[in-house]
Amino acid sequence: MILYVISVGLSVTMGLMGFINLAHGVFAMAGGFILSTAMARFGLPFPLAVLVAFVVVSAGSIVLERLLYSRLYAAGELAQVLFSIGLILISMALARLVYGNLAAPVFLPDYLRGQVHILGRDFPTYRVFLIMFSALLIAALWFGVERTRWGAMVRAAVDNRAMAQSVGINTRQLFMATFALGSGLAGLGGALGADILPVQWSYPFEHLVYFLIVVAVGGLGSLRGPFVAALLIGVADTACKYWIPEFGAFLIYVATMAILLWRPMGLFGVRA
Amino acid sequence: MVASALETQQLCKSFGALTVADHIDFRLAPGARHALIGPNGAGKTTFVNMLTGAIAPSSGRILLGGEDITKVNQAARVRRGLGRTFQITSLFRKLPVLDNVALGIAERDGVAPRMWKPASKHKEIIDEAAHLLATLGLSADARTPVQDLPYGRQRLVEIAIALGLKPGVLLLDEPAAGVPSQDSGHVLDVLAGLPPDIAILIIEHDMDLVFRFASRITVLVQGQVLVEGAPQEIAADRRVRDVYLGEATHA
Amino acid sequence: MSGYTSDPRIRPQELLPWIIAIAAFFLLPEYLSLGARVLVYILFALSLDLILGYAGIITLGHSAFFGLGAYTAGILGAKYGVTDPFLQLLAAALAAALLGISTGAVILRTKALTLLMLTLAITSIVLEIANKASSLTGGADGLSGVQVAPILGLFKFDLFGRTAFIYCLVALFLGWLLIRRLLYSPFGAMLTGIRENTARMHAVGAPVYWRLVLVYTLSATMAGVAGALLTQVNQFVGLNVLGLEPSGDLLVMLILGGVGRLYGAFVGPVVYLIAQDYLAKQYPEYWYFGIGVLLVVVVLFARGGILGLVDQWWQALSRRSSSARASAR
Ligand SMILES: Nc1ncnc2c1ncn2[C@@H]1O[C@H](COP(=O)(O)OP(=O)(O)O)[C@@H](O)[C@H]1O
Numbered sequence: 001m002i003l004y005v006i007s008v009g010l011s012v013t014m015g016l017m018g019f020i021n022l023a024h025g026v027f028a029m030a031g032g033f034i035l036s037t038a039m040a041r042f043g044l045p046f047p048l049a050v051l052v053a054f055v056v057v058s059a060g061s062i063v064l065e066r067l068l069y070s071r072l073y074a075a076g077e078l079a080q081v082l083f084s085i086g087l088i089l090i091s092m093a094l095a096r097l098v099y100g101n102l103a104a105p106v107f108l109p110d111y112l113r114g115q116v117h118i119l120g121r122d123f124p125t126y127r128v129f130l131i132m133f134s135a136l137l138i139a140a141l142w143f144g145v146e147r148t149r150w151g152a153m154v155r156a157a158v159d160n161r162a163m164a165q166s167v168g169i170n171t172r173q174l175f176m177a178t179f180a181l182g183s184g185l186a187g188l189g190g191a192l193g194a195d196i197l198p199v200q201w202s203y204p205f206e207h208l209v210y211f212l213i214v215v216a217v218g219g220l221g222s223l224r225g226p227f228v229a230a231l232l233i234g235v236a237d238t239a240c241k242y243w244i245p246e247f248g249a250f251l252i253y254v255a256t257m258a259i260l261l262w263r264p265m266g267l268f269g270v271r272a
Numbered sequence: 273m274v275a276s277a278l279e280t281q282q283l284c285k286s287f288g289a290l291t292v293a294d295h296i297d298f299r300l301a302p303g304a305r306h307a308l309i310g311p312n313g314a315g316k317t318t319f320v321n322m323l324t325g326a327i328a329p330s331s332g333r334i335l336l337g338g339e340d341i342t343k344v345n346q347a348a349r350v351r352r353g354l355g356r357t358f359q360i361t362s363l364f365r366k367l368p369v370l371d372n373v374a375l376g377i378a379e380r381d382g383v384a385p386r387m388w389k390p391a392s393k394h395k396e397i398i399d400e401a402a403h404l405l406a407t408l409g410l411s412a413d414a415r416t417p418v419q420d421l422p423y424g425r426q427r428l429v430e431i432a433i434a435l436g437l438k439p440g441v442l443l444l445d446e447p448a449a450g451v452p453s454q455d456s457g458h459v460l461d462v463l464a465g466l467p468p469d470i471a472i473l474i475i476e477h478d479m480d481l482v483f484r485f486a487s488r489i490t491v492l493v494q495g496q497v498l499v500e501g502a503p504q505e506i507a508a509d510r511r512v513r514d515v516y517l518g519e520a521t522h523a
Numbered sequence: 524m525s526g527y528t529s530d531p532r533i534r535p536q537e538l539l540p541w542i543i544a545i546a547a548f549f550l551l552p553e554y555l556s557l558g559a560r561v562l563v564y565i566l567f568a569l570s571l572d573l574i575l576g577y578a579g580i581i582t583l584g585h586s587a588f589f590g591l592g593a594y595t596a597g598i599l600g601a602k603y604g605v606t607d608p609f610l611q612l613l614a615a616a617l618a619a620a621l622l623g624i625s626t627g628a629v630i631l632r633t634k635a636l637t638l639l640m641l642t643l644a645i646t647s648i649v650l651e652i653a654n655k656a657s658s659l660t661g662g663a664d665g666l667s668g669v670q671v672a673p674i675l676g677l678f679k680f681d682l683f684g685r686t687a688f689i690y691c692l693v694a695l696f697l698g699w700l701l702i703r704r705l706l707y708s709p710f711g712a713m714l715t716g717i718r719e720n721t722a723r724m725h726a727v728g729a730p731v732y733w734r735l736v737l738v739y740t741l742s743a744t745m746a747g748v749a750g751a752l753l754t755q756v757n758q759f760v761g762l763n764v765l766g767l768e769p770s771g772d773l774l775v776m777l778i779l780g781g782v783g784r785l786y787g788a789f790v791g792p793v794v795y796l797i798a799q800d801y802l803a804k805q806y807p808e809y810w811y812f813g814i815g816v817l818l819v820v821v822v823l824f825a826r827g828g829i830l831g832l833v834d835q836w837w838q839a840l841s842r843r844s845s846s847a848r849a850s851a852r
Pocket residue numbers: 287290292310311312313314315316317318319
């Protein structure tokens with residue numbers, strides 16, 4: 001689920017904007033650190049800290065977008081890949097300097113700890129909360145992209161930037177807003193997930209492959225795609241580790257390859 | 273009856289709900305000078321893209337020299353003698369003009385996959401390219417990177433690459449589009465001087481050029497063939513005047 | 524570089540790398556082990572430049588071939604008593620070529636993100652296999668005790684890396700000759716055509732996909748040889764030759780040096796590995812920070828990498844001197 005929240009953000013930037021942003025995990029990491037700092041240092045309650053993580057990461061991403069990313073929209077894939085690898089390295093080094101080698105500590109509020117009874121079985125409260133939260137998020141995003149002017153404008157701008165500009169859409173602001181949303185979602189995911197996927201300096205690199213798999217398998221520019229892919233991979237990964245631990249991550253990669261060869265644009269990708 | 277150089281049967285293409293080719297039956301005679309006209313968005317470029325195999329038709333058949341090539345890939349169609357130019361100039365922009373042409377000639381000659389002898393020692397390729405450039409009046413630019421040429425000359429390079437393939441059938445997608453009017457005469461001269469045994473299909477908006485060059489005209493509107501005939505018939509046809517020529521005089 | 528209008532003769536400045544290498548051999552005897560590693564990475568970078576810089580294939584999985592070559596040589600030398608260095612190289616080349624052609628044939632029909640993911644998945648799979656097949660590969664501990672017989676029965680690999688350095692230098696020289704030849708040939712010109720305008724190459728009748736598979740296989744073979752050389756020089760293989768990290772490192776080296784210009788593959792590894800040798804051990808955080816900043820700067824301001832900058836300065840200089848000459852007249 002966490003994979004989903006983070007990856008859906010990536011799907012927003014990468015899919016809707018067509019930018020190969022490997023540095024997405026950086027925003028997730030930032031979200032995690034901000035949450036931790038906000039709670040530990042400033043004593044903010046958990047929900048507020050999550051909100052702060054989302055807002056701060058979005059704001060920070062706008063600065064990056066204006067200063068750096070926006071110069072590379074028209075550049076080739078290679079430039080985008082390299083640039084984002086550069087950002088990953090920088091952020092990892094900074095995170096290590098500031099936070100050291102330890103994972104950011106997160107303290108869940110009492111009402112999210114413990115277990116809940118559903119249908120006669122026990123589930124960890126926090127996971128149930130995450131699942132419900134993601135479901136809400138999906139609904140909201142789906143509505144945003146499919147049913148609002150903003151969604152229509154983004155899709156138009158990606159299809160044909162010059163055309164969109166000529167009918168009076170401000171693509172600059174639009175891309176900026178979209179990027180902020182995508183990165184903010186990553187920050188949100190990183191913050192919410194900090195309890196399950198510990199946030200430390202190597203985070204952007206460690207999970208890079210997973211985010212990418214989720215987006216590639218799910219398909220660019222689709223919201224359903226990353227959701228299904230995150231579920232699939234989450235389930236498959238857990239199942240593999242449980243049933244055939246000796247194969248480890250092996251099967252995940254094989255499955256990724258198989259799916260991509262079967263459907264190069266991903267499960268729900270929009271045909272180019 | 274002589275086999276046609278190129279033929280389509282019931283060719284269809286849709287992009288989602290938009291039908292761009294609607295059961296097109298089309299025949300290009302050997303050695304023809306045939307024009308395809310129609311308003312913007314009629315589906316002319318899409319038609320050419322299907323002929324060359326750049327995109328697959330939704331249904332229907334394409335025959336080259338009587339053989340079904342619907343399933344044959346793009347490269348193999350070129351080797352069977354189908355050449356094209358692009359409406360939007362599509363060149364190797366950073367490479368010299370000579371290389372642009374030589375790359376095509378080398379593919380046709382089967383030299384392209386050779387890995388040992390330096391390219392610049394393949395005299396036969398270079399001489400042929402240079403000769404071709406000379407016939408198009410491009411000799412002086414042979415070593416200039418294409419991106420440094422004025423647009424009119426780039427259009428000529430576009431044609432030169434196609435001619436280098438020695439095609440039996442040549443598809444020209446608006447060869448004079450974007451060429452300043454004082455230079456378009458030169459393009460026309462080049463077209464008029466092409467070997468008579470090449471069957472040519474030209475897409476063009478300039479009616480003067482079409483009527484001077486073509487001996488047969490097909491009018492395409494919204495993916496359908498509206499009418500086909502000799503230039504006088506087309507010029508006299510009311511429907512054509514309404515949809516196409518009428519629009520052209522407004523523009 | 525490459526094409527029907529370029530002169531294939533070797534220019535004097537192209538001998539510079541070899542002169543420097545030979546000078547280094549005599550002047551810097553205590554750095555020969557590092558030097559041999561640099562030479563190996565140059566060969567590896569050359570192989571990447573062939574597909575990335577010339578054919579325009581973007582990959583994060585080139586380490587699959589490097590690693591496979593490294594492990595092939597290592598396993599032969601440590602487990603099967605095949606100690607002849609040339610036999611090891613040959614086996615590594617064959618293994619890498621096989622992997623190259625089989626994976627290339629499958630993945631090169633895709634592009635962009637999908638291709639990137641597929642290459643990454645392949646090297647990750649090879650990494651997982653190497654990790655799990657520990658009876659053969661030593662798993663996470665690596666494979667030590669790789670036996671390599673004296674070259675031609677004459678030159679033993681010595682502690683100071685003298686033999687290793689010369690051995691790698693000769694291998695690199697041969698690789699360079701081959702690649703250079705290839706780039707100046709019609710095949711090289713054709714690759715540039717694919718990179719510059721794939722649609723046009725299709726339209727002049729080039730079977731683009733097969734050509735890409737071919738060049739991908741050639742490049743994989745070369746990467747495999749580079750990997751085997753590394754094993755022979757270190758007499759050890761570890762998991763760090765596989766996966767995303769070495770691919771990323773290599774990409775960074777090539778980009779720093781200058782992609783698509785042959786000698787970028789020489790400059791990049793030299794600068795990167797030497798800087799790493801000095802800095803990374805003392806200040807690992809700053810090292811990654813510095814590399815990150817460099818990457819961003821190169822992408823934004825200096826697409827041609829270090830060599831691109833040198834080119835620009837050189838041109839500016841010669842323009843100034845020629846205008847000075849003109850005004851003196
Ligand atoms: N790849 C595509 N996807 C969706 N629509 C397309 C595509 N290519 C062309 N079209 C549409 O098909 C119609 C015909 O285009 P085209 O063949 O370029 O027309 P023409 O060359 O006659 O001006 C246009 O409305 C165009 O927008």
